Amino acid sequence: MTETLTLAKAVNAALADSLEGDDRVLLMGEDIGQLGGVFRVTDGLQARFGTQRVIDAPLAESAIIGTAIGMGYRGFRVVAEIQFDGFIYPAFDQIVAQVAKLRYRSKGRASVPLTIRVPYGGAIGSVEHHSESPEAYFAHTAGLRVVTASTPQEAYSTLRAAIASDDPVLFFEPKGKYYMKGEVDRTVVRDLETASIVAQGRDVTIAAYGPTVETAMRAAIAAADEGIEVEVIDLRAISPLDVDTVVDSVRRTGRLVVAHEAPGEGSVSSELITSVVERAFSSLEAAPARVTGYDTPYPPSAVEHDYLPSLDRLLDAVDRTLGRRSSRDGLVLEGAR
Amino acid sequence: MSLTMPAPDPQLALGLDHPLRVLDLDGSRLPSDVLDPHLTDVDETALTNLYVDMVRVRRLDTEAFALTRQGHLVLWPPLLGQEAAQVGPARALRQSDWVFGSYREHGFALLKGVDLAEFARVWKAYAHGGWDPHEITMAPAQIIIGAQSLHATGFAMASKMDESDDVALACFGDGATSEGDVNEALVWASAFQAPVVFLCQNNQYAISEPVRVQSGTPLALRPTGFGIPSMRVDGNDVLAMHAAARIAFERARSGGGPTFIEAVTYRRGPHTTTDDPKRYRDEAEVEAWTAKDPIERVERALAAMGANMDAVREEARIRADELAKELRHAAEHAEPPTVDSIFDHVYAQPTKRLERQRAEHRAFTASIEGNR
Numbered sequence: 001m002t003e004t005l006t007l008a009k010a011v012n013a014a015l016a017d018s019l020e021g022d023d024r025v026l027l028m029g030e031d032i033g034q035l036g037g038v039f040r041v042t043d044g045l046q047a048r049f050g051t052q053r054v055i056d057a058p059l060a061e062s063a064i065i066g067t068a069i070g071m072g073y074r075g076f077r078v079v080a081e082i083q084f085d086g087f088i089y090p091a092f093d094q095i096v097a098q099v100a101k102l103r104y105r106s107k108g109r110a111s112v113p114l115t116i117r118v119p120y121g122g123a124i125g126s127v128e129h130h131s132e133s134p135e136a137y138f139a140h141t142a143g144l145r146v147v148t149a150s151t152p153q154e155a156y157s158t159l160r161a162a163i164a165s166d167d168p169v170l171f172f173e174p175k176g177k178y179y180m181k182g183e184v185d186r187t188v189v190r191d192l193e194t195a196s197i198v199a200q201g202r203d204v205t206i207a208a209y210g211p212t213v214e215t216a217m218r219a220a221i222a223a224a225d226e227g228i229e230v231e232v233i234d235l236r237a238i239s240p241l242d243v244d245t246v247v248d249s250v251r252r253t254g255r256l257v258v259a260h261e262a263p264g265e266g267s268v269s270s271e272l273i274t275s276v277v278e279r280a281f282s283s284l285e286a287a288p289a290r291v292t293g294y295d296t297p298y299p300p301s302a303v304e305h306d307y308l309p310s311l312d313r314l315l316d317a318v319d320r321t322l323g324r325r326s327s328r329d330g331l332v333l334e335g336a337r
Numbered sequence: 338m339s340l341t342m343p344a345p346d347p348q349l350a351l352g353l354d355h356p357l358r359v360l361d362l363d364g365s366r367l368p369s370d371v372l373d374p375h376l377t378d379v380d381e382t383a384l385t386n387l388y389v390d391m392v393r394v395r396r397l398d399t400e401a402f403a404l405t406r407q408g409h410l411v412l413w414p415p416l417l418g419q420e421a422a423q424v425g426p427a428r429a430l431r432q433s434d435w436v437f438g439s440y441r442e443h444g445f446a447l448l449k450g451v452d453l454a455e456f457a458r459v460w461k462a463y464a465h466g467g468w469d470p471h472e473i474t475m476a477p478a479q480i481i482i483g484a485q486s487l488h489a490t491g492f493a494m495a496s497k498m499d500e501s502d503d504v505a506l507a508c509f510g511d512g513a514t515s516e517g518d519v520n521e522a523l524v525w526a527s528a529f530q531a532p533v534v535f536l537c538q539n540n541q542y543a544i545s546e547p548v549r550v551q552s553g554t555p556l557a558l559r560p561t562g563f564g565i566p567s568m569r570v571d572g573n574d575v576l577a578m579h580a581a582a583r584i585a586f587e588r589a590r591s592g593g594g595p596t597f598i599e600a601v602t603y604r605r606g607p608h609t610t611t612d613d614p615k616r617y618r619d620e621a622e623v624e625a626w627t628a629k630d631p632i633e634r635v636e637r638a639l640a641a642m643g644a645n646m647d648a649v650r651e652e653a654r655i656r657a658d659e660l661a662k663e664l665r666h667a668a669e670h671a672e673p674p675t676v677d678s679i680f681d682h683v684y685a686q687p688t689k690r691l692e693r694q695r696a697e698h699r700a701f702t703a704s705i706e707g708n709r
Contacts, residue, residue, distance in 0.1 A: 026498075052498055058528055063487050063521035070491020073435065073476065074499065090517070097481055098488075105465040105477050108682040142683050166685035193688065240688045 002185045008041050008178040010152035011117075014159035015042065015079065017186065019049050022077060025163060028055040028064055029081025029117075038083060039119060039178055061087055065094035065116065069102070072112030079163055085120040085172075086129030086298075092137070099168045100143035114168045115159075119175035121211045121261050122308055125301045132298050133210075133262035138170050139239035139271070145169040145192050146239040150213035152182035157190035158236065165192055172238075174211035195242035197249065201229030204255040204318050207246050207272060209235040212259045212309050219314040230318065238268050243275040250276055254285035255321040259309040264292035289317040349561040352569035356601045357581060360574045362629060364637025371568075372580035375587075379576065381642045387428060387575050388635045389653045391420040394444040395632060396657035400664050401443075401460060405610045409668040410460040414441045415606035418573070421631035422538045422600035423508075424448065425578025429586055430506065436475040437489035438508035439482070441538075445508065449473040453660070457667035463674055482543075483509050483516030486535065490522045493533035493589070502590040505533045512543025514559065515551045523563040523597070532589035534582070535560070535597040538572060540604035545617040560597035572600030573631040576638075603629070676702070 005013065018025045027042060033056040036043030046054035057064050061082060068078035082088045088095075095116065103111040122131035139146045145167050149155035155173065162169040169192065198213065199220045208216040213234045220230035231249050235242065250256050256276055258269035269290040276288065291309040299307050320326040351357060351371055359369050359376065398416050405413040416423065423444030430436070436445045446456060451468045459467040459478070466477040479485035489507035496503045513519050514537060526533050539556055541548055548556070557569035566588070570581045578600060585596035603626035607614045614623075640646050680687070680695040 058521075058524050060521040060524060062518055063490075063525050066484065066487025066518060066521070067491030067494060067525055070437070070488035070493070070505070071495040071498075073470070073488065073492050074495035076495050076498075093481055093484060093518075094487065098484055101465075102477070103685070104682050106470055106682075107464070107466060109466075109472075110470040110477065111685065145684070240684075240690045244689070 002183040004181055005152045005156075005184045006178060007149070007152045007155050007174070007180045007182070008039055010156040010182075010184050011041050011159060011173060012043060012045070013184065013186065014156045014163070015045060016048070018079070018160060018163045019045065019053060024075055025077045025079065026053040026055065026071075027079045027081065028057050028068060030057050030059055030064075030083050032056060032081050037081065039175060041119075041173075041178070042081070061091040062094050065091040065099065065114070068114050069094065069099050069112050072114060073110070077113045077163065079115045079117060081117045083119070084130050085118055085132040085134055088118060088134060095138065095144070095168075095170075096141040100141045104143060111166060112168060113166045115162045115165075116168070116170045117159075118170060118172050119178075120172045121174050121176050122298065122301070122304050123176040123211065125304075127301070128298070131301060131304065133260065133293065135170070135172055135238050136262055136267045139241070139268060143168065144239065145237070146172070147192050147237050148172045148210035148235075149174065150177075150210060150234050150236075152180065152184050153188060154190065154234070154236065156184050156186065157188045158192070161190050161192050172210060176211050177214065180214070190236075193237045193240050193242055195236055195245040196234045197231060197245065198234045199230065199232040201231040201253070203229045203253055204257060204321055205231045205233060205246065205249040205253045206257045206259060206314065206318070207233045207235055208259045209238060209268070210260070212261060215309055215311055215314060216259060218311050219318065222311065222315055223318055228318065228322065235268070235272075241268070241272060241275070243272065243279065246272060247276055247280045250280045251283045254283055256284070256288040257291065257314065257317045257321060258288065259291040259314055259317075261293050261308055263295045264290055265295045267292060286321040286323065289320050291317045349565070350558050350567040350569070353555055353557060356569045356571040357577050358571035358574045359576045359580065360634050360638050362634060364634055364639075364641050366638070369577070371584075372577055375580040375583045376576060379579070381639065381644055384576070384635065384639060384642070385644065385649055387424055387579065388632070388639060388649065389656055390424045390428065390448060391575060391632050391635065392653035393657050393660050394420045394424060394447055396661050397443055397447055397664060400661040402606070402610065404665060404668045405460070409665075410457065411462045412609055412611065413460055414609045416441050416443055416604070418603045418605035418626060418631070419538055419540055420444060421575035421578055422572035422602045425575045426506065426536055426582035426598075429579055429582035431503070432474060433503045434474065434506060434586070435489070435492055435503070436506045436508065437485040437492070438475065438478060439485065439510060439513070440478045440480050441510070442478065442508050446473070446475060446478075449475045453664050454667040454671070457664060458671050461668060461671055463671055483513035483519040485509070486513070486519045486522035487525070490526045490531050490533050493526070493531035493595075494529050496532055497529070502532070504586050504589040505531075506536060507533055508536045508538065510543060511537060511539040511541065511548045511551055511556060512546065513537070514556050523560055523565060523595075526595035527564045530592070530594035533595045534585040534589055535565075535595065536582075536600065537597065538600045538602055540602050542604055542608070542614075542618070544608045544612065555599070557597065557599035565595050565597050567597040567599065569599045569601060572602030573629050573634065575631060575635060
């Protein structure tokens, strides 16, 4: 049975079903209780499950993660919310040095099954610190799983899997897509490490995740008008990254474009393209291309649409990999050789 | 929701003028309205046991220090001088209570029942963790200053949710009181009335920085601003530390929320075996604190109680020797970790990526060996 839900409601449903299914699951975060979260994602959950299981936290991000770790020692499975992407940094040590390494440090004898929900990404017209994509910091840390969602169904099933996982998981929710509607089947089970081919094509592979998958799908439709077949891969998991699925695709298409909102330097695209070059060099017919945020701080949102990977920038990159006319033809960079 | 806050309690901090103490330097018993009611069952036998514990903890410490100097261990953070500050509270714990400590909590680890063979591996750089946390109910030693205070607070919140009377003990030093995590832990413990006890062993130095660099106010005064009752205790008086811990644990178990204990003590050794304290403190200061030795004070007290000190010392010596022998054997005969173990226990299940790297490293190792 399916139902039509927004992505925000799909997250809410996943949280409710997880709370219902396991009495050791609890939620903790700022304003998630009576208010229902600043995006209303946790709306109604405190009224239904009580203040002991849906906890309004003091405003201390390090403490949200740190106390969740302590609860984990007693067998609780905490789903912590960081209110906005740009607010996660005070919790950095507790995430990358504490929960990520606990299993390794104790040789598998202690571990904490923590899920950290992070509304992330731009295109919401907000002020500074509310539109960032910090996933690469966490992908760089062993012991963490980092996953995203691109549709309401993905949000529901992937969050259920994250909460059920015995590893610490960062679940990056594309807040710009919270009001995207889609069919959700609550019986669909998803894992935390397999990419999905969401459109098939023979000419170019576009790999994307989170909010950028929808843009990639639109690029595939637009390219089809010109007779170009684009294969779109929703990476889903950022760490561990499913390189196999992308390599298999590139062996068929010979061309790769990677797109995400985060800046390109030291990013998921850096890692993915490196891995593909290492493993499928002889299959590549053109240099891989990427469409990412620029290597600047997130800009004022009045100009964010020029910073974010747009449909036109994606199509331009597709053209580049095909040797078609692109914006960079004849581009001369001063001082560059 | 009410916006009214409870009125502040001026009695929240005890011992600010003079640290709470029941054993004087000469071993004589001092009266204490606060602590005495919690020591009524502590007779000569109980004090002897605390004495033997402290001697064993000191021997563990000095033996490990020597093993490091001899090259059998790579690093050691000594606790010389802080034995009472750990033994007193450790012996007030139940086994189901959890300790969340720093890297200098060897006394707690020993009394919680750590296996020395595994413990030694950490300081030989053979392992990151020195025990099974669930087996001895003590979280892995924490190197990031103060981070464990939040884990203790979360554990205590969970204990309360479980309607258990297990408490959490967070141990940290004076330097940690400047960390955000410790201050956040105080906020949370107070807001949720969590059954957690914060034990700050103020050993006067954070590596080279004296406590005045960390604070413009006595450390024991700070928790009062968070609404947490606090005690400033002579950390070299094992009975005072034992009683203060009993008060705090009883308060936590009975729903009274958190307590902060500042143990005023002194780290007589270096920060670690790589430190040179002569660069930042005078020998006279160390000598002054040596005169306040926590073990000698109990010897004097036991003698004043009429204990057979020759027999007591002999028992302590035998048990300390056994411990030292066991530790030395562990340090000298530990099996190094396998290279392959680098890839173990990163995730609950091995990932394809790590299994690939494991296979690549095996192939590389085999190729090197094949070319020899």
